[in-house]
Amino acid sequence: MSEKITVPMIRARKQGPKISMVTAYDASMAQIVDRAGVDMILVGDSVATTVQGHEDTLSVTLDQMVYHAAAVNRARPHCLVVVDLPWLSYHISPEETVRNAGRLVQEGHADAVKLEGGRKRLSVIKALVNAEIPVVGHLGLTPQSVLTMGGFRVQGRDLQAAKDLIADAQAIAQAGVFAIVLEGIPDSLAALITQSVNVPTIGIGAGAQCDGQVLVYHDVLGLNLGHLAKFVREFAQLAHTATEALQAFHQEVQAGSFPTDKESYHFDKTVLQALQQEQEPVLDE
Ligand SMILES: Nc1nc(=O)c2c([nH]1)NC[C@@H]1CN(c3ccc(C(=O)N[C@@H](CCC(=O)O)C(=O)O)cc3)CN21
Numbered sequence: 001m002s003e004k005i006t007v008p009m010i011r012a013r014k015q016g017p018k019i020s021m022v023t024a025y026d027a028s029m030a031q032i033v034d035r036a037g038v039d040m041i042l043v044g045d046s047v048a049t050t051v052q053g054h055e056d057t058l059s060v061t062l063d064q065m066v067y068h069a070a071a072v073n074r075a076r077p078h079c080l081v082v083v084d085l086p087w088l089s090y091h092i093s094p095e096e097t098v099r100n101a102g103r104l105v106q107e108g109h110a111d112a113v114k115l116e117g118g119r120k121r122l123s124v125i126k127a128l129v130n131a132e133i134p135v136v137g138h139l140g141l142t143p144q145s146v147l148t149m150g151g152f153r154v155q156g157r158d159l160q161a162a163k164d165l166i167a168d169a170q171a172i173a174q175a176g177v178f179a180i181v182l183e184g185i186p187d188s189l190a191a192l193i194t195q196s197v198n199v200p201t202i203g204i205g206a207g208a209q210c211d212g213q214v215l216v217y218h219d220v221l222g223l224n225l226g227h228l229a230k231f232v233r234e235f236a237q238l239a240h241t242a243t244e245a246l247q248a249f250h251q252e253v254q255a256g257s258f259p260t261d262k263e264s265y266h267f268d269k270t271v272l273q274a275l276q277q278e279q280e281p282v283l284d285e
């Protein structure tokens with residue numbers, strides 16, 4: 001029905017309806033997100049915490065991100081598909097960064113990539129843009145900085161940190177990112193950044209004045225049984241629903257009421273009779 005969403009269409013949403021973005025890590029999730037009419041899918045490195053069971057996002061590899069991106073794109077979503085560059089895939093050199101992002105595009109069919117950090121990432125952002133790979137920035141509470149931040153801590157709360165984040169946003173916008181994720185910063189700082197750059201901002205724990213909002217699939221749907229950040233709103237309770245359904249399956253298997261006749265395959269009666277005559281009774285008597 002609706003056409004594929006493109007990078008220029010997202011850039012143009014700076015003026016226009018707010019942008020929605022949700023993570024997905026496989027074809028089934030991508031199909032569900034796409035059918036909901038969400039604008040952008042993020043194949044997030046949050047796959048490390050939500051799917052792989054890690055405490056943080058540092059352990060997910062480029063090979064694994066390629067695998068998840070390819071699975072998402074097999075659903076042929078209309079959403080723009082942005083794929084996270086994992087930790088260490090863009091920290092060594094611009095050359096290695098382009099090679100790694102190129103794999104997300106060629107093998108994972110990414111429409112764009114996302115990387116964390118401000119002015120210290122200018123050279124790799126420029127190298128990606130020069131290679132015709134669209135880039136989304138990510139500032140504030142950058143989860144790949146968990147070791148240096150000393151945990152997942154709200155960023156930009158003091159004057160100097162706030163000024164640094166504004167300068168970072170302006171610099172990466174100038175370098176060519178087509179959107180910026182703002183995570184875990186005061187709402188008024190996110191509003192100031194949103195006003196001071198010409199590309200859309202997509203907030204997560206950054207207040208209502210961003211040009212869009214992003215949440216993790218498991219968080220939006222109530223599938224996250226662990227710690228919930230303050231910024232999460234659960235729009236459904238799917239873990240609860242899933243547990244009830246699996247309990248019902250377990251009980252019906254034990255009771256012998258699953259499967260029924262209608263859920264089973266059957267012989268032609270004549271074949272059954274002939275087969276029964278040929279069989280030695282085994283369990284009788
Ligand atoms: N399910 C899930 N949702 C996410 O949003 C998410 C992940 N996983 N994994 C990767 C990162 C980690 N993220 C996190 C994790 C924890 C907080 C958190 O607990 N924040 C504190 C803030 C404390 C402060 O005030 O400094 C909070 O209480 O909200 C925030 C972002 C965001 N990302």
Ligand SMILES: CC(C)C(=O)C(=O)O
Pocket residue numbers: 023042043044045046047084181183204214215216
């Ligand atoms: C939380 C979002 C912005 C993200 O980077 C991820 O899911 O990996």
Ligand SMILES: [Mg+2]
Pocket residue numbers: 044045046057084143
């Ligand atoms: Mg991420």
